[in-house]
Amino acid sequence: MQVLLVANFDSGLKYAGRVAEAVARAGGEPDIRIPTTVSPHRLGADQVVAATGRPVRYEPWDDIVRAAAGSDVVVPVFEGPLVERFIREVHEAAGPRMPVVGAGYVGMVLYDVIGGYLSRSLADVLAVNSRADLAEFAAAARGLGLPDGNLLLAGLALLPAATLPMRDGPIRTVLLADQPTVPRRVADRAYLWDRLLAYARLHPDREVLLRPRHRPGEETFHRMEHSPVAWAATRTLPPNLVIEHAPIDTLIPRSDLLLTVSSTAALEAIAAGTRVAFVADWVGDAALNPRLLPSGLLRRFDDIDADRIGTADPAWLADVFPAAEGPAPAERFARRLLAVAAGEAPRMHQELWDSSFSAGRRATDAVLADRAVVARRFTPRRVAAGALRRALRAVQG
Structure with a gap:
């Protein structure tokens, strides 16, 4: 088949x-x-x-x-x-x-x-x-x-189908799963990376990995406008903080803690038995984390610095891992x-x-597509260009 x-x-x-x-x-x-x-x-x-x-x-x-x-x-x-x-x-x-x-x-x-x-x-x-x-x-x-x-x-x-048992040993490797557009503003993104830098200095015995969503120049659905690579060029990084581009599914199993604002990589980490904290220095629709509130894993960076890491709510785990059996x-x-x-x-x-809804949706889309074509004919630039052509023809005639 x-x-x-x-x-x-x-x-x-x-x-x-x-x-x-x-x-x-x-x-x-x-x-x-x-x-x-x-x-x-x-x-x-x-x-x-x-x-x-x-x-x-x-x-x-x-x-x-x-x-x-x-x-x-x-x-x-x-x-x-x-x-x-x-x-x-x-x-x-x-x-x-x-x-x-x-x-x-x-x-x-x-x-x-x-x-x-x-x-x-x-x-x-x-x-x-x-x-x-x-x-x-x-x-x-x-x-x-x-x-x-x-x-x-x-x-x-x-x-x-099911998660591995959560590891509870000492935190030796920390992985930040960066997102290309969360947070979006350059100042907010720099703040996130600066907090990670400060965390690395606070915990010099830990390996801290900053994993960008993609390399500069690579294509993805949400394209990164502000890269941590460019940020790092303006900072002095401690030796235990590294920007790492290896596939994230190879980094998660060797990490003891994954940090992210709202990346799905958090579920991959939980499945692998890696502890997770959703960085809650931003909470709102732009951070894509309101639907993560039931997880029990949202923590501000002050809490993360102090190792006040939560555990996932069992009801939320059952929700996001519905195939635990079978x-x-x-x-x-x-x-x-x-x-x-x-x-x-x-x-x-x-x-x-x-269905009447789907048929009506297609009909509406067709009408709107036709109107968009007509509207493009009457943009200010096109109207001005048309008027200029008519004036030139009148002069030439």
Whole structure:
């Protein structure tokens, strides 16, 4: 059974790689492709190798849409609006031979919760990461008159089914999982890194690793505007503070404490038995951490300096690791996709496509697209250029 997975940024490719491995174990034939005509698409060779060991093909968007229309299963791993666009275009290209469509989230759902769900709601199988997400998506479906039989509580496909026991020995290695746009302002970002520098000086016996989201010049979904590499060039770093670009999944197992504001790397750390603190010097929508308040892990840097590290709330752990018993999240997702393709589980796409909400959404989008075209004709620059051309023709005539 042919399963096409499509991704356009590094964390999406990592997700696609994990699902592809699960598909292969379940008896399917995975095929991973990267579109070359949708930005960001310039994934470097190092990023590809770090994301997946499986072969990857680069193709134009339209070619991938045609390949998807001829596949048994397709899994677009994009940001929400691009997932919706892809599903719509595959639907139009495939006609009655529509492949089974899967969709999911490459990280914790921390913002645009309902908008993100709606962008993925046309999938036959929508892999849901947590029980809280499932409740919100199901409530949205009920409110909009959409069937919710496509919602699969699987857990995040990047994670194992269960966590390792939390290590409680001395803290010798500390890892900051930096984010490209959290916090966003340059002053706030410099403050975060300066606090880490001060922490390294306060604890000279500890190795402190600052891991940027990506190297300068690399492409990712959220592109880093203010790099810690540039910051480090203006500071004198203590010898125990190092900027480290190695893949984060190789750094987490050897770390005793992971710090981050709101990166999904925290869940990978918890799964590996590494202690976690969400830096709470900023709390709010811009920091993407209000949905992390139930974790019990938010700490200001003053607390982190003093080793006042919390432990995860058991209810929150059960929420974000819903697959503690049974197959791992990627396995659950892959098995459901293949079961739907084999006719052993119901297909949902056509019912969702035909729903009054989805049909109206497409009609509204078409009207707005037409109006956008008209509006571009009447921008001040175009109007002025048109007036100038008419004046020149009048003079010349």
